[in-house]
Structures are given as structure tokens and as C-alpha cells.
Amino acid sequence: MTKKALVVPVEPPYVREDHLVRAHLFLVFVGLLCYQYLRRKLPDGMSEKGLKKAFDKLEMVVAMEEDTIQFKLSNMDNDTLLLLESLELGEFLPE
Incomplete structure (x- = not known):
């Protein structure tokens, strides 16, 4: 049903069962929410290309x-900071 209901087809190429298509659409929606959150939090001057470069x-x-695991980020510069x-x-x- 979800494969044929929309004007623009969103069917994943290798997923044919309805529950898997629903899961795929849910993950796409969550990804778009995360993207919008990042766009709102970013400084005004940072482009999408700059964001990708900083994350890379x-x-x-x-x-x-x-006995405690510590997580820190390395390779810091002005963009990543x-x-x-x-x-x-x-x-x-990093400290």
C-alpha cells in the first residue's frame, strides 16, 4: 500500500515487503529530522559542504x-571546533 500511495515513488529498490517499506520510510523521516536539527544549530556561515568536510x-x-572508557575527538581545527x-x-x- 505505501509503495503506490504517493505521487513520487519512494520504494526502496531492494525492499518489497510492506513492513520493510514502512521501516525504510520511518528511517528516512528520522534522518530528515536530524538533518533539520543540524541545519538549525549550525552557524549561519557554514555550508553543507563545510559541514561534511568538518565531520570527515x-x-x-x-x-x-x-576501568572507565573515555571518548574524545581528535583532528580538531577551526571548522570542527x-x-x-x-x-x-x-x-x-580534547583537553
Whole structure:
């Protein structure tokens, strides 16, 4: 039903069962919500290309310290710092 109901076809190419199409549409919707959230939180001057470039630079470093796992980000520069501060992710910044 969901495959044929819309004017623009949204059928995933390899998913044929209705419950799987519904799951796919749900994930697409959640992805669009996340995208809109990011667009609203970003600084005005940052483009989508700049956002992708900043995210591509980041690397997660995982370390074990006294039986506690620590997560920190590396490869910081001005673009990535601006991005993380805008998204209020300061706790993941390296010290």
C-alpha cells in the first residue's frame, strides 16, 4: 500500500515487503529530522559542504582509564571546533 500511495515513488529498490517499506520510510523521516536539527544549530556561515568536510576530519579516540572508557575527538581545527561548539558537544573536545 505505501509503495503506490504517493505521487513520487519512494520504494526502496531492494525492499518489497510492506513492513520493510514502512521501516525504510520511518528511517528516512528520522534522518530528515536530524538533518533539520543540524541545519538549525549550525552557524549561519557554514555550508553543507563545510559541514561534511568538518565531520570527515573528526576522528573518535577511545581510551580505557581505570576501568572507565573515555571518548574524545581528535583532528580538531577551526571548522570542527565551531561545529562542535554549535552542537553543544564540548564534553567530547580534547583537553
